[in-house]
Amino acid sequence: MTKMFDPRFTPEELAKAGTAPKADGRRPVVPVPADAPPMDFRHTKLDKPSSVWRYTTADGGLVGYVARFDFKGKDGEPDKTYLPITFCEAPGKRPAWMAKAFPEPRPLYRLHEFTQRPEAALLIGEGEKVADAAAGLLPEVIGTTPPGGAKAPSKADWAYVKGRRVIIATDADKPGREFGDEVARLAREAGAAEILHLPGEELRSDAPEGYDLADAVEEGISADQVRRAIRAYEFPASSDQTAAEHGWGEPDPRYLQPQLLEAPVLPLNEVFAPAWVSWIGSAAEAKGAPADYVVAGLLSVAGAMIGNSRWACPWDGWTEPPLIWTMAIGNPSAGKSPGLDAILAPLRIVERNARQEAQTRVSEWRARAEVAKLAESTWKEAVKAAIKAGDDIPPKPREADPGPEPMMPRYALADTTVEKLSVILAGQPRGTMMFRDELSGWLGNMSRYSGGTDRPFWLEAYGGKGYSVERMGRDPVWISRLTVGVVGGIQPDKLKSLLMKTDDDGLLARFIPVWPEPAPIKRPNRLADEGFIENALRRLVELPMVNDEHGELRPWFINFNDEARDYLNEFRKLCRDMEGQNEGLLLSFIGKLPGMAVRLSLILAFLDWAAGGPDVFEITPNHFGRAAGFIEAYVLPMAVRAYADGAVAKEDRAGRKLAALIIEQGWEDFNSSDVLRLDRAGLATKADLDPALDALVVGDLIRQVPVPGGPRGGRPARRFIVNPAIRAAT
DNA sequence: TTACTACCTGATGAGTTCCT
DNA sequence: AGGAACTCATCAGGTAGTAA
Numbered sequence: 001m002t003k004m005f006d007p008r009f010t011p012e013e014l015a016k017a018g019t020a021p022k023a024d025g026r027r028p029v030v031p032v033p034a035d036a037p038p039m040d041f042r043h044t045k046l047d048k049p050s051s052v053w054r055y056t057t058a059d060g061g062l063v064g065y066v067a068r069f070d071f072k073g074k075d076g077e078p079d080k081t082y083l084p085i086t087f088c089e090a091p092g093k094r095p096a097w098m099a100k101a102f103p104e105p106r107p108l109y110r111l112h113e114f115t116q117r118p119e120a121a122l123l124i125g126e127g128e129k130v131a132d133a134a135a136g137l138l139p140e141v142i143g144t145t146p147p148g149g150a151k152a153p154s155k156a157d158w159a160y161v162k163g164r165r166v167i168i169a170t171d172a173d174k175p176g177r178e179f180g181d182e183v184a185r186l187a188r189e190a191g192a193a194e195i196l197h198l199p200g201e202e203l204r205s206d207a208p209e210g211y212d213l214a215d216a217v218e219e220g221i222s223a224d225q226v227r228r229a230i231r232a233y234e235f236p237a238s239s240d241q242t243a244a245e246h247g248w249g250e251p252d253p254r255y256l257q258p259q260l261l262e263a264p265v266l267p268l269n270e271v272f273a274p275a276w277v278s279w280i281g282s283a284a285e286a287k288g289a290p291a292d293y294v295v296a297g298l299l300s301v302a303g304a305m306i307g308n309s310r311w312a313c314p315w316d317g318w319t320e321p322p323l324i325w326t327m328a329i330g331n332p333s334a335g336k337s338p339g340l341d342a343i344l345a346p347l348r349i350v351e352r353n354a355r356q357e358a359q360t361r362v363s364e365w366r367a368r369a370e371v372a373k374l375a376e377s378t379w380k381e382a383v384k385a386a387i388k389a390g391d392d393i394p395p396k397p398r399e400a401d402p403g404p405e406p407m408m409p410r411y412a413l414a415d416t417t418v419e420k421l422s423v424i425l426a427g428q429p430r431g432t433m434m435f436r437d438e439l440s441g442w443l444g445n446m447s448r449y450s451g452g453t454d455r456p457f458w459l460e461a462y463g464g465k466g467y468s469v470e471r472m473g474r475d476p477v478w479i480s481r482l483t484v485g486v487v488g489g490i491q492p493d494k495l496k497s498l499l500m501k502t503d504d505d506g507l508l509a510r511f512i513p514v515w516p517e518p519a520p521i522k523r524p525n526r527l528a529d530e531g532f533i534e535n536a537l538r539r540l541v542e543l544p545m546v547n548d549e550h551g552e553l554r555p556w557f558i559n560f561n562d563e564a565r566d567y568l569n570e571f572r573k574l575c576r577d578m579e580g581q582n583e584g585l586l587l588s589f590i591g592k593l594p595g596m597a598v599r600l601s602l603i604l605a606f607l608d609w610a611a612g613g614p615d616v617f618e619i620t621p622n623h624f625g626r627a628a629g630f631i632e633a634y635v636l637p638m639a640v641r642a643y644a645d646g647a648v649a650k651e652d653r654a655g656r657k658l659a660a661l662i663i664e665q666g667w668e669d670f671n672s673s674d675v676l677r678l679d680r681a682g683l684a685t686k687a688d689l690d691p692a693l694d695a696l697v698v699g700d701l702i703r704q705v706p707v708p709g710g711p712r713g714g715r716p717a718r719r720f721i722v723n724p725a726i727r728a729a730t
Numbered sequence: 731t732t733a734c735t736a737c738c739t740g741a742t743g744a745g746t747t748c749c750t
Numbered sequence: 751a752g753g754a755a756c757t758c759a760t761c762a763g764g765t766a767g768t769a770a
Contacts, residue, residue, distance in 0.1 A: 672749075672750090676750065685750080686750060712757065713746055715747050715749065
């Protein structure tokens, strides 16, 4: 480590340092008088120098030499040292050439050429060897170096680089990089016009440690290769000392973006049949809720009620259940619950009626089962008798089989466990749906690392895949098509913390987020048509499943027609293109859009039918077009609005958080510890904070400033100043 | 040539201050 | 509270120069 100040000197003495005679009274004479003898310095131990480099003043006067001495070190290895040689006078002595430093400020190498070639760029190397090599190879530059190379660039006179193009050639090692940063700083302070960098690392693909331009020239590098290796000097942020005095740039808007984008407008007329548009409008008005929430509930419920009775099949090998999971985002007063209730209340009525009907069917079945039991035991007796008598065995009478027990329908389940749900589902071949007033707790427990066993269940439940539930002490329940719709509400800040704390997108990306602007509060003056919705829902839940060749119930697959397939393919290409531009949660979400569009087109087709439209035998471009249009115009913008925080890269997210914190606190400057002390999620540890600080420094929102250490030393503070523009912006 | 001093460098440890 | 990153003082070891 180099000491900047020698405590033995007062500042006044320091100012004269170099010109002031040292204790021995020797003082270099600059310029060396013309009648001085030629340089004949011989070191007492090291003897004659192996090479010398001549240093001059700007107008060509001789300052002295830098001499290289080669010798054998203690371990026998060849070693070298550089000594400055100056023509010194001392009181009462004859002037002579001595090993003594140049007076400060020391001239740069070849300074006299600077005045001769005022337009030439300066190539500053780490030592005279590099300077000479550069001058030999590139005629357009002046090869130069501070005397003594990397040792003390700050003692050189940098005034002459003012207005010049400067190329700093550094060795491929750490001292080289430090030299480069130091010289870049000095050159900038001196007013260099442009600062470029020629790193040793760029001169050869496998540059060894310490590789420099002189090595490259020796190996026969071409001038053009060297010219190509020159690039803009990237000044490291940590030594951004002088930048603080320069003006601020535009702060990177990425970190200042408003947290929330505007909500897209619900394209009701373009997507839904007129009967549905009218019902959605009246239901929303009656409940005093945004129509968005009503639509969210409608799509989820309609899809789950169709359930396993109809699946969409774009082409062989691709089937989709009609499940849409929706998440109603909004504050408690935003009308989420009333909005969802507009569809859940009629659903409960339909369920109650269906259960009553089922109840009578169950009673009839029980009676038949009793008869069947008797018939069976009679038949068994007959069989026994027949075997004894050697007669033909009588056929089993039809009355002995009561048929399958009728199911008690379950359409909507509130907060339920996977265990309970799987038992219920074993008796619900069409599937069911779950409603949760607050989804955040459910989703929070579902994180990949929380050890929850529910996660795989729900992942399959979205896809309608087979699932087996192991239960203690009982046979496992096998569900051949696990289809469960999910709809629920969540508060924006809960969603935010959910997005923050998890990098697991699996479940979240399956939800369509619905986050409308809050609706103006007004008195409802219209009633929803309850008969319409109940009738429509009843039609959906009564869609029959079909029997497969093993007698098992399976969905009826609704195929896409050719035109719809083409349309779907276009849509997939569009999604593929968007995938490239997104990351994180949004990327996962976009990956699910084609499937979502397929599901949605089936649901829209059957909503038409349930409102009195024609039977659905295939998915047409009309169905798919409305689904794709809805996704493009509404679903995707919603996802961007809701998941934008989760979509940005992690360090950007932290940077945004930090920027928000700085604005919130009104800081003009702050220490890194100030941030840590606040203990905010996402910025509570050094590991979180450092990337955020780096990001904001790069984005020119903040800058690190050097703090003068305490009077007796101590760890320097990490202090940052804030770009005034970001305070003005708020 | 030798002994001595001045000076420099790097290593070490204490002390200080702020960070985490 | 403990640690990291700085300054400062000091010392050992080396070099340069000077005086004897």
